[in-house]
Amino acid sequence: MELGAIIITGNNQPKNSGQISRSNGTRSTRNPSTLSASSYPIAFWDLLGHSVLERTIERLRRFGVELISVFNNQESVASISHGEPWEKAVIEHARNGVERILLITLGAYSEFHVDDLMRFHIENACRVTNVSDGQEPLGITLVESKCVANHNTPLRNRLTALVSCSCNYEYTGFLNRLASPADYRQLVQDALAGHCDIKPIGKEIQPGIWIAECVRIPRSVRVLGPCYVGAHTRIRPGALICPGTALERQCEIDCGTIVENSTILPSTYLGPGLHVSHSLISGSRLIHLYRNLDVELGDTGLLGWTQNPASLRVLAALGSLFTFAGAPGMRVPTPSRVPAALDYIRGNGYLG
């Protein structure tokens, strides 16, 4: 096997973190890169149907990378490199006959060509090739597996030694650093406008309007493109979906609500008669990108989580039962609010 990949998520801390917000009358510091209570990184957020992590895995698969491991870690790259699971994965890749290992610290979204990177790496006879945009590294490194495995010295020491002899591959294509919610929104808009390779998961029913499966939209709803409506999303009568909007899966938009240039993350409920603009909403948490505000509006009753249908709740309960009993191949929605991306990587055995 020529190439394997190790993806490390959870390292894209926003540059403008620490936005002061007020909640229940008290001031609190909140990191805008994490929307849910579970603090998932931006790479896990749904982006027109699939997360950046899923799209990265799909992209690697298209380039013929077969062995892919994913690690979720909120710590810095330096501390991850000392971590045992990461080291084990590298050694395991090398033992499985992988000649080169692509290490991706999933922060920025880029559309680099693995083939071009490989060609550069081989032509320059590099042992380590770092990808950068000419200014900063993108967290993508191609390493010769023989350089990091089959040695008696610890892996961390070998990696440190290899940094000095690394080559730099300059990437000039589409790039979004995903350092903040504003970057995420920009990526959504770029994808809707067709400025990058990200394709919405769904059917383009009219130019610029993508609708996923099992969506309920009454006739009185106006949907103006470019926009995206995710799977199992329900829009109530009289609502208006304006250009630049992305409603991810299992959302519910109540009667007469206007959504303009915003992203509504999965399983979010928007109450009736609201006007949401230039925002990013997950549950009762709202980030207003123009006002630079990050607020929790749970006690207003305006926003919240959607209620799962009874059938899904039963399936979820059954799923947890079967998981506990160890039934193989049983894939049902998890009862917790774990992002679909995690389900996906678990289900496909990518988790290291």
Next chain:
Amino acid sequence: MQQVSVAVKEFPDCLNVAACRAFLGDLDLLLSQSYRPQIIFDLSDVPHMNATGIDLLLQCISEVANRDGTLKLAAPAPQTALVLELTQLNEIVEIFNSVEEAMASFGVYQIPPQPVRPESLPHAA
């Protein structure tokens, strides 16, 4: 010159239900005593607008409108302003950054307090 009277009322922190009730009672009294009342709600003490606050505000807007009055909101905190925008209340009532701006919109200007000269002070015994 026509004299304009504007009532400025501090909107209560809506976590306190008793304060909300008292506020509504005060407003009823004020409305019953005036013809086409002009009122400003000072929101500077409301850091967070919850469901009770939105209900109270809607009730006040309705009461003032029934009396052919005018209600304006002043000095909302950023989060409160966001909730007002989200609920489209900013389309129904005018919102100003400060009480002074709201008063100016009614044609009322506050006279800044004059500095007290030392000779005008009563001599200490």
